[in-house]
Amino acid sequence: MENLPLIELPTEQTERADAASNRRRILEAATELFAARGPDCVSMQDVAQAAGVGMGTMYRRFGDRAGLTFALLGERHRALQEQLLRGAPPLGPGAPVAERLHAFGRARIALLDDGEAQMLLTTGNAASATLRGPDAAYRTHLAVLLRDAAPALDVEYATNSLVMAFDARLHVHLRYEREWALERIQDGWCALADAWLAVAPAT
Amino acid sequence: MENLPLIELPTEQTERADAASNRRRILEAATELFAARGPDCVSMQDVAQAAGVGMGTMYRRFGDRAGLTFALLGERHRALQEQLLRGAPPLGPGAPVAERLHAFGRARIALLDDGEAQMLLTTGNAASATLRGPDAAYRTHLAVLLRDAAPALDVEYATNSLVMAFDARLHVHLRYEREWALERIQDGWCALADAWLAVAPAT
DNA sequence: ATCAGAAGCGGAACAAAGTCCGCTTACTCA
DNA sequence: TGAGTAAGCGGACTTTGTTCCGCTTCTGAT
Numbered sequence: 001m002e003n004l005p006l007i008e009l010p011t012e013q014t015e016r017a018d019a020a021s022n023r024r025r026i027l028e029a030a031t032e033l034f035a036a037r038g039p040d041c042v043s044m045q046d047v048a049q050a051a052g053v054g055m056g057t058m059y060r061r062f063g064d065r066a067g068l069t070f071a072l073l074g075e076r077h078r079a080l081q082e083q084l085l086r087g088a089p090p091l092g093p094g095a096p097v098a099e100r101l102h103a104f105g106r107a108r109i110a111l112l113d114d115g116e117a118q119m120l121l122t123t124g125n126a127a128s129a130t131l132r133g134p135d136a137a138y139r140t141h142l143a144v145l146l147r148d149a150a151p152a153l154d155v156e157y158a159t160n161s162l163v164m165a166f167d168a169r170l171h172v173h174l175r176y177e178r179e180w181a182l183e184r185i186q187d188g189w190c191a192l193a194d195a196w197l198a199v200a201p202a203t
Numbered sequence: 204m205e206n207l208p209l210i211e212l213p214t215e216q217t218e219r220a221d222a223a224s225n226r227r228r229i230l231e232a233a234t235e236l237f238a239a240r241g242p243d244c245v246s247m248q249d250v251a252q253a254a255g256v257g258m259g260t261m262y263r264r265f266g267d268r269a270g271l272t273f274a275l276l277g278e279r280h281r282a283l284q285e286q287l288l289r290g291a292p293p294l295g296p297g298a299p300v301a302e303r304l305h306a307f308g309r310a311r312i313a314l315l316d317d318g319e320a321q322m323l324l325t326t327g328n329a330a331s332a333t334l335r336g337p338d339a340a341y342r343t344h345l346a347v348l349l350r351d352a353a354p355a356l357d358v359e360y361a362t363n364s365l366v367m368a369f370d371a372r373l374h375v376h377l378r379y380e381r382e383w384a385l386e387r388i389q390d391g392w393c394a395l396a397d398a399w400l401a402v403a404p405a406t
Numbered sequence: 407a408t409c410a411g412a413a414g415c416g417g418a419a420c421a422a423a424g425t426c427c428g429c430t431t432a433c434t435c436a
Numbered sequence: 437t438g439a440g441t442a443a444g445c446g447g448a449c450t451t452t453g454t455t456c457c458g459c460t461t462c463t464g465a466t
Binding site: 220 | 451452453454455456457461462463
């Protein structure tokens with residue numbers, strides 16, 4: 001489990017000094033603009049201009065809008081992942097599987113709820129956030145926990161269903177159109193995890 | 204259950220004759236182009252031109268690209284929904300809940316697999332296919348079945364998790380990147396449905 | 407048949423994501 | 437220190453979805 005892939009930090013090895021400084025400026029400008037106007041009122045042009053760089057620079061660095069967004073979210077997810085690997089139970093190792101799943105799900109959904117969903121909504125279809133985004137790193141974590149606890153399962157499928165429940169559009173829908181409390185969404189996710197665990201528990 | 208909303212047919216009431224004819228021509232042109240080149244190589248311009256109408260006409264009729272796509276998919280989904288309401292078991296009424304869920308899930312995923320997923324991928328983020336698209340009509344069906352069978356559940360949340368599993372990007376990912384067999388995806392969905400049913404079965 | 411008015415229409419204009427390519431500049435290695 | 441070179445840069449350009457608005461056409465009542 002120690003080879004669980006951390007969300008990649010910028011490859012500090014082969015990066016030119018000006019490039020690094022540009023990356024920092026882009027991230028700072030984006031953070032500021034997103035906070036000030038909301039992510040859906042900020043174009044890539046806006047960010048480039050505010051950062052004082054050209055479009056080519058942004059796209060060389062981050063690939064596309066989704067890449068920039070994921071980079072902005074990287075910090076908090078690196079922290080959560082650190083806790084999963086080396087933190088105290090129940091987030092970290094040591095607690096029973098069900099409790100670890102619950103703790104993880106609640107933490108992850110809390111992040112979604114704290115502005116992340118709105119940012120992910122603007123990433124379009126280009127790459128499913130589920131596949132390239134922050135959650136990609138959590139698949140392994142879920143799969144490992146499930147594999148231990150319920151070996152009879154199609155663990156990969158179950159993992160997918162758990163990760164799909166972090167979908168930003170779903171979250172925004174439930175939270176703001178249906179006006180669900182955060183806790184209801186978290187409880188629902190925990191119930192889903194429990195349902196999978198109950199399918200074929202390791203005896 | 205008889206008030207389950209059918210996927211809306213064009214409101215034949217207040218529609219001018221020329222408008223109706225234009226709608227037909229747009230749908231025909233789109234069907235043909237999508238089949239010929241694949242949905243990701245057809246722009247809205249292409250469709251308008253092939254149909255011999257202006258952009259304004261398309262957008263007045265269908266709202267956006269997603270709307271056009273959903274309209275194209277409407278026929279097959281109206282047929283499936285008809286079967287759910289009045290068809291023979293296990294798709295239609297009469298069979299045990301688990302069997303009805305399985306039959307429905309398999310049928311719906313088969314449609315996804317048959318070209319639908321690629322079409323939905325091009326609809327972008329504008330509207331979650333899950334909320335406005337074909338699956339919106341299936342939420343009620345799932346909720347009713349689940350409510351009968353497992354009243355202790357948060358039926359709405361469970362419904363969402365089942366519908367999210369029809370996500371087009373997920374399907375394309377599993378099917379073509381991971382190269383899963385169609386049956387594995389269908390089996391996975393059935394297992395998810397069973398897991399929910401097992402949580403708090405009606406005695 | 408006529409006519410008023412609303413519904414519908416076309417296509418130019420706009421916005422924003424993402425690409426391209428010739429120029430610039432930071433690093434490397436004598 | 438002084439080329440050589442590859443990485444990096446800027447911003448115009450392309451593409452595509454979507455909107456806007458002045459004009460046209462259908463329709464129902466008279």
